[in-house]
Structure formats: C-alpha cells, structure tokens
Amino acid sequence: MTDSSQLLWEPAEDQISNAAMTRFRERATSTHGVALHDYPSLHKWSVEQPEAFWNLIWDFCNVTGERRGDVLRSESEMQDCRFFPESYLNFAENLLRFDDDQLAIVSRLENGRRKTLTYRELRHQVGAFAAFLSSKGVGEGDRVAAFMPNVAETIVGMLATTSVGAIWSSCSPDFGVNGVFDRFGQIEPVVLIACDGYFYNGKTIDSGPVVGEVCARVASIKHVVQVPYIGLPVLDVDATVVTWDEVTRSLQEPEFLRLPFNHPLYIMYSSGTTGVPKCIVHGAGGTLLQHLKEHQLHVNLNRSDTLFYFTTCGWMMWNWLVSGLASGSTLVLYDGSPFHPGDTSMMDMIDEEAITVFGTSAKYISALQKTSAVPKTSHKLTSLRTILSTGSPLSNESFRYVYDSVKSSVCLSSISGGTDIISCFTLGNPVLPVREGELQCLGLGMDVAFFDDDGETLEEGKGELVCRTPFPSMPIGFWRDEDGRKFHGAYFDRFPNTWAHGDYGELTSSGGVIIHGRSDAVLNPGGVRIGTAEIYRQVEKLPQVVDCLCIGQDWQDDVRVVLxxxxxxEIDLDEELTNTIKSTIRSETTPRHVPRFVIQVPDIPRTISGKIVELAVRNVVHGLPVKNTDALANPEALAFFRDQPLLQMD
Structure with missing residues (x-):
C-alpha cells in the first residue's frame, strides 16, 4: 500500500458537520443501529449491507417512484443480479421534480450566445416535445437519437424521450458520418434530433451534409427535428423534417410513464477504437440512484449550487451533468473550445455564472497550466468551492497548480469510472482531505479492490481495478446481445463473477486511490508492469512538453518503452532535452520507466471525447491495422507514428 502523499486541503469542521455525507452517515447509524464513526466504516457498511444502503439512498435522496419488493435480487452470476426488480419510476419525473422560477439551465456557446430556462420553462418544453413524440407513435422501448451540441435543447429532448419510456442516445456533431452510422445504425432510432451546425474555436461548421448522409444510411429514421444554430435552411434529408420551434410552440405540462426500475434509459457507446463500438444499455433506476449518490453525497450538491462540466453529449459526463437537475441545481452548459476566445475563458465563466462546482478534464488543467495562467490573481472565483477532474489521471503537478495558482480553498476531486458504468468507482469526498496525486476515496456502495493476475486481493501494490459485488449502475446488457455473451466477455471473463474494469491502480495508506492508466496499455519491460500514467506524471512537469503518449514496443523477446x-x-527535440526528459523520469520513478527512445511528433491521436489512444499507436508502430479510425478526432495523426526510423534500431 502506497504511503499517502502531500496534504493539500482539509475541510473545516463546519464543512464536515454541514455536509450531506455527514447527515447520511448519522442517518444510517440511527436507522440501522450500527456504529459508523467515519467514512471508512460507512463505506464498509455500504458494501457489506447493499440492501440497507441502497434502500437508504432511495429515502435520503427522495426518489419519486413506487418502491416494491426486494432491494436486490441475487443470482448465481453477478451480471444477472438486479436492484429493485419490482419497483417502478420514471427518470425524467425525478429530474423534473421542481416546478419554479429558479434557473435550471444556462446554455452558452463560444460565440457569446446565452440562453436560460427556469425549471418551470424546462418542464413546459419537455411536455411539448413529449407530446410531439407521442403524436408520432414514439413510446416504450423506441429509440430517439441526437446529433447535437451541448445545449439546452439536447436536455429537453432527452427528458421528453425518457418521459414517454423511449430510449435516448446521443453523439456530438464533431463525429464523422461513419462514426455516427457505427452507433445509430446499430440501434435504429425512429427520431433524430439534429443541429444545422455548431461553433468551435472561432469556426462555424455546417452539419447538414453529415445529417443528410446519416438519414440516407439509417433507414429507421422517419422524423428529424432540426435545431437551428448557424441559420441554415431546412435540411434536405430522407425523412420528415420539423423545426424545433414548431415542436415546442404549444407548451404544456409533461406526463410521466412509470416503468420498471431497470427499464432501458440510455444507450452509450464504447470508444470504438478496436472495432465497431459496443452499444451499452443502462437502466433508468440504477443510473438515477448512482448519480444522486455521487452528486449529493460525494459532491455535496444541492439547490443552491451551480454545476458545470466541460463535456460534449457524446461523453458520459454529459449524462452525469444532466442528472444534477434531480438535486435542483442550476446547470451551466458550454459548447465550443475551452480556450476561445482566450486562455482563461472558462475562468471568466466561473465568475460570470457564479459556478460553485466546476468539472473538467485532467488535460484541460494541464493545458491551462502551460499557458502560465494564474486565475487566483486574474479572477475572483468567489463562488467556486469544488473542482472535479476526470478523463485521465490528474498529475501531481496539476494538483499543485490548482492549489498554487487557481484557488487554495477548493476541494479538488479527481474522479474515475467510465461509460461502462455511467458513473464512478473512485470519487471525491467533501469530508476528507485532498492529497497530491490521489483520488480521495472509493465510492459508497462500490466494493472495489485491486487484484493481482491470479485474482487475489492486493493489500498493497498495483493491480487490476475490480468490483466484487453488484451495483445498480451495472449495464443491463449490450444492445442485441441476446445471450449476454459479449457482455460477459467484456467485464466478467477475466475474474469469475467479478467486474474487471480495465484500470490499473492501487490503494494508498490513507484510503485514497492512485490510477496508473488503462490495463491494456500497461508497459511490461523486463517483466515489470508499469502504468503509462506513472510516466505521464513526470513528463507533464516539463514546460517544453505540451502532450505525450507512451507505448511498449516488442523488441527481441522483450518490451522497450517508447515515449x-x-x-x-519553435522547440525542437535535441539531445539536451531528451536527457532532461529521461533524467526527470528516472529521478522520480525507476530505471525501468525510462524510455529507450524519446521521439517528437506534431500531434497525439485522441478519441472524440479527448482520450489518447495508446493501443492504436502501438498497432501502427507494429504494422498492425487500426480497425476504426472513425472513432478518432484526428485520425491523420496516426501517420506520424508509422515507419519511425529510430524504432528500427537497437
């Protein structure tokens, strides 16, 4: 078990006593007569008594629905276990429980356009859109898809879809035709909500050709709802087209169809970098309970908060953000480049919208740091109390940057989970300290451990992140995987009856977690397993380096590290800088971590959601095909890694 690292922040006594996490622990103690004195004892109880824990989450978070029968129906196979199998609810009803004049959504575009909706206005637009869907025969189990930016209309469409029992799925408009077809072609939506275009980094992008091609290739699409953003005429596509204004003209109260707790809510997608994306089906109740737990307990979210997360609606953090409506918070949406028109545009927005919880990616924090911005002197940031980071491990340097240069009194919570569970395994915690390089804690109700290769629990050292018992936000399956074989193979083949998540990490002595990267990207020089994040943490310290990617190259019956x-x-890689990079890695890690070669490239390939693709680069280096380049935001970057002369040398 790794020793805990430098303490960066501690909550004050009043912050601890006023936190929802504390109230929940006290309620669990009084309701169930157990001695829960601190977070570790609460977490232990939550995984040992899942029925009591999740039942209490339902009560504490005021879930609207009809609770009946068992809390957990256990089966011989973990993947078949179901929570609240006899209970009924509607996801949209729980997100629209408030009906007042508080702002529900502030939607901002990078060109300065700003739009707001109160909770009452949101309900009425959802009611109007739901009536349109019903008039077209859309109902329980049908699919509605969106090719949309992160704007208010996308949320209205999702809530209307789920209010009538249909299933929602979305892609952001930066996906190419094949990327959209690989997703929507599998699920066969009957309605497509599409924008005419969007704005990014000062440019206006026309979405018309992509929408037209998608409608031509996905025969199930019968109706298109066009949302005007760049002012194009009505789209010419192979479907009936209506405009957003036509659909939402007659505002009305929504009606909510209550369906079984595990009724399909969302179809999400794997990255698709190794083939056609997997269509991951998430249930309404499990998603709702998990998000309520994470928001209200792990983030301390409530009605007085303004919540922001930098995301597109093609990333699961969009779904996570939208669930903030169930806690009555105001959501701030942003679509565009986070650095347009200036490096500190997001910091400007924190002040302008009085954001209290600011969510972003580790990559954004690192990029902001390299601009030499010091927001604590250039901005007020008075409202800001929590910063959330996910997408990749947050480096020690980025932890220090936030506390040194952004705001010293924030709770900086690095969180980790994924599309597969539409939530998190490791989370922040408003009643626990923040330590450099660590995620604060394991999530309540998540029986997380780290296994060695033989499936034994590691008390210390690095291993495979697993979850040993069922949790509500497990997918209910993959789309059109009737016998469940693909689903089982994705998560339960590695260790019997145990969810293997594909992350490589370890516990710390303080109860925190360090994630060292994805398991399938782990390096293995000389038989020593090294997580790529261990190297990235060191390289990102250097001001000359903007981005990096590390792989293991097979060479002479071994593996050698290539960075x-x-x-x-205007900086070129020379011998001096190469030696600086190598010595920085060696001094902070081990000689095994030092790359055999350091190679300069113009760009690093990433998925559309911004994650680097080590496996795709490894395939290119080894002369193997990359099966699905449509999943990449910049597939042309792969060419920089092909036929590198250094990699042919000893």
Missing part, C-alpha cells in the same frame, strides 16, 4: 512528445512551438 512520443509534442513540444511547444
């Missing part, structure tokens, strides 16, 4: 770097403009 690719993107450098600041």
């Amino acid at each position: 690719f770097v993107v450098l600041q403009s």
Whole structure:
C-alpha cells in the first residue's frame, strides 16, 4: 500500500458537520443501529449491507417512484443480479421534480450566445416535445437519437424521450458520418434530433451534409427535428423534417410513464477504437440512484449550487451533468473550445455564472497550466468551492497548480469510472482531505479492490481495478446481445463473477486511490508492469512538453518503452532535452520507466471525447491495422507514428 502523499486541503469542521455525507452517515447509524464513526466504516457498511444502503439512498435522496419488493435480487452470476426488480419510476419525473422560477439551465456557446430556462420553462418544453413524440407513435422501448451540441435543447429532448419510456442516445456533431452510422445504425432510432451546425474555436461548421448522409444510411429514421444554430435552411434529408420551434410552440405540462426500475434509459457507446463500438444499455433506476449518490453525497450538491462540466453529449459526463437537475441545481452548459476566445475563458465563466462546482478534464488543467495562467490573481472565483477532474489521471503537478495558482480553498476531486458504468468507482469526498496525486476515496456502495493476475486481493501494490459485488449502475446488457455473451466477455471473463474494469491502480495508506492508466496499455519491460500514467506524471512537469503518449514496443523477446512528445512551438527535440526528459523520469520513478527512445511528433491521436489512444499507436508502430479510425478526432495523426526510423534500431 502506497504511503499517502502531500496534504493539500482539509475541510473545516463546519464543512464536515454541514455536509450531506455527514447527515447520511448519522442517518444510517440511527436507522440501522450500527456504529459508523467515519467514512471508512460507512463505506464498509455500504458494501457489506447493499440492501440497507441502497434502500437508504432511495429515502435520503427522495426518489419519486413506487418502491416494491426486494432491494436486490441475487443470482448465481453477478451480471444477472438486479436492484429493485419490482419497483417502478420514471427518470425524467425525478429530474423534473421542481416546478419554479429558479434557473435550471444556462446554455452558452463560444460565440457569446446565452440562453436560460427556469425549471418551470424546462418542464413546459419537455411536455411539448413529449407530446410531439407521442403524436408520432414514439413510446416504450423506441429509440430517439441526437446529433447535437451541448445545449439546452439536447436536455429537453432527452427528458421528453425518457418521459414517454423511449430510449435516448446521443453523439456530438464533431463525429464523422461513419462514426455516427457505427452507433445509430446499430440501434435504429425512429427520431433524430439534429443541429444545422455548431461553433468551435472561432469556426462555424455546417452539419447538414453529415445529417443528410446519416438519414440516407439509417433507414429507421422517419422524423428529424432540426435545431437551428448557424441559420441554415431546412435540411434536405430522407425523412420528415420539423423545426424545433414548431415542436415546442404549444407548451404544456409533461406526463410521466412509470416503468420498471431497470427499464432501458440510455444507450452509450464504447470508444470504438478496436472495432465497431459496443452499444451499452443502462437502466433508468440504477443510473438515477448512482448519480444522486455521487452528486449529493460525494459532491455535496444541492439547490443552491451551480454545476458545470466541460463535456460534449457524446461523453458520459454529459449524462452525469444532466442528472444534477434531480438535486435542483442550476446547470451551466458550454459548447465550443475551452480556450476561445482566450486562455482563461472558462475562468471568466466561473465568475460570470457564479459556478460553485466546476468539472473538467485532467488535460484541460494541464493545458491551462502551460499557458502560465494564474486565475487566483486574474479572477475572483468567489463562488467556486469544488473542482472535479476526470478523463485521465490528474498529475501531481496539476494538483499543485490548482492549489498554487487557481484557488487554495477548493476541494479538488479527481474522479474515475467510465461509460461502462455511467458513473464512478473512485470519487471525491467533501469530508476528507485532498492529497497530491490521489483520488480521495472509493465510492459508497462500490466494493472495489485491486487484484493481482491470479485474482487475489492486493493489500498493497498495483493491480487490476475490480468490483466484487453488484451495483445498480451495472449495464443491463449490450444492445442485441441476446445471450449476454459479449457482455460477459467484456467485464466478467477475466475474474469469475467479478467486474474487471480495465484500470490499473492501487490503494494508498490513507484510503485514497492512485490510477496508473488503462490495463491494456500497461508497459511490461523486463517483466515489470508499469502504468503509462506513472510516466505521464513526470513528463507533464516539463514546460517544453505540451502532450505525450507512451507505448511498449516488442523488441527481441522483450518490451522497450517508447515515449512520443509534442513540444511547444519553435522547440525542437535535441539531445539536451531528451536527457532532461529521461533524467526527470528516472529521478522520480525507476530505471525501468525510462524510455529507450524519446521521439517528437506534431500531434497525439485522441478519441472524440479527448482520450489518447495508446493501443492504436502501438498497432501502427507494429504494422498492425487500426480497425476504426472513425472513432478518432484526428485520425491523420496516426501517420506520424508509422515507419519511425529510430524504432528500427537497437
């Protein structure tokens, strides 16, 4: 077990006593007569008594629905276990429980356009859109898809879809035709909500050709709802087209169809970098309970908060953000580049919208740091109390940057989970300290451990992140995987009856977690397993390095570490900088971590949601095909890694 690292922040006594996490622990103690004195004892109880824990979450978070029968129906196979199998609810009804003039949504575009909806206005638009769907025969089990930016209309469409019992799925408009077809072609939506275009980094992008091609290739699409953003005429597509204004003209109260707790809510997608994306089906009740737990307990979210997360609606953090409506918070949406028109545009927005919880990616924090911005002196940031980071491990340097240069009194919570569970395994915690390089704690109700290769629990050291018992936000399956074989193979083949998540990490002595990267990207020089994040943490300290990617190259019956770097403009990689990079890695890790070669490239390939693709680069280096380049935001970058002369040398 790794020793805990430097303490960066501690909650004050009043913050602890006023936190929802504390109230929940006290309620669990009084309701169930157990001695729960601190977070570790609460977490232990939550995984040992899942029925009591999740039942209490239902009560504490005021879930609207009809609770009946068992809390957990256990089966011989973990993947078949179901929570609240006899209970009924509607997801949209729980997100629209408030009906007043508080702002529900503030929607901002990078060109300065701003739109707001109160909770009452949101309900009425949802009611109007739901009536349109019903008039077209859309109902229980049908699919509605969106090719949309992160704007208020996308949320209205989702809530209307789920209010009538249909299933929602979305892609952001930066997906290409094949990327959209690989997703929507599998699930066969009957309605497509589509924008005419969007704005990014000062450019206006026309979505018309992509929408037209998608409608031509996905025969199930009968109706298109066009949302005007860049002012194009009505789209010419192979479907009936109506405009957003036509659909939402007659505002009305929504009606909610209550369906079984595990009724399909969302179809999400794997990255698709190794083939056609997997269609992951998530249930309404499990998603709702998990998000309520994470928001209200682990983030301390409530009606007085303004919640922001930088995301597109093609990333699960969009779904996570939208669930903030169930806690009555105001959501701030943003679509565009986070650095347009200036490096500190997001910091400007925190002040302008009085954001209290600011969510972003580790990559954004690192990029902001490299601009030399010091928001604590250039901005007020008075409202800001929590910063959330996910997408990849947050480096020690980025932890320090936030506390040194952004705001010293925030709770900086690095969180980790994924699309597969539409939530998190490791989370922040408003009643626990923040330590450099660590995620604060394991999530309540999540029986997380780290296994060695033989499936034994590690008390210390690095291993495979697993979850040993069922949790409500497990997918209910993959789309059109009737016998469940693909689903089982994705998560339960590695260790019997145990969810293997594909992350490589370890516990710390303080109860925190360090994630060292994805298991399938782990390096293995000389038989020693090394997580790529262990190297990235060191390289990202260097101001000359903008981005990096590390792989293991098979060479002479072993594996050698190769590091690719993107450098600041007008900097070339020379022997001195190469030695600096290697010595920085060696001094902070081990000689095994030091790359055999450091190679400069102009760009690093990423998925559309911004994650680097080590496996795709490894395939290119080894002359193997990359099966689905449509999943990449910049597939042309793969060419930089092909036929590198250094990699043919000893």
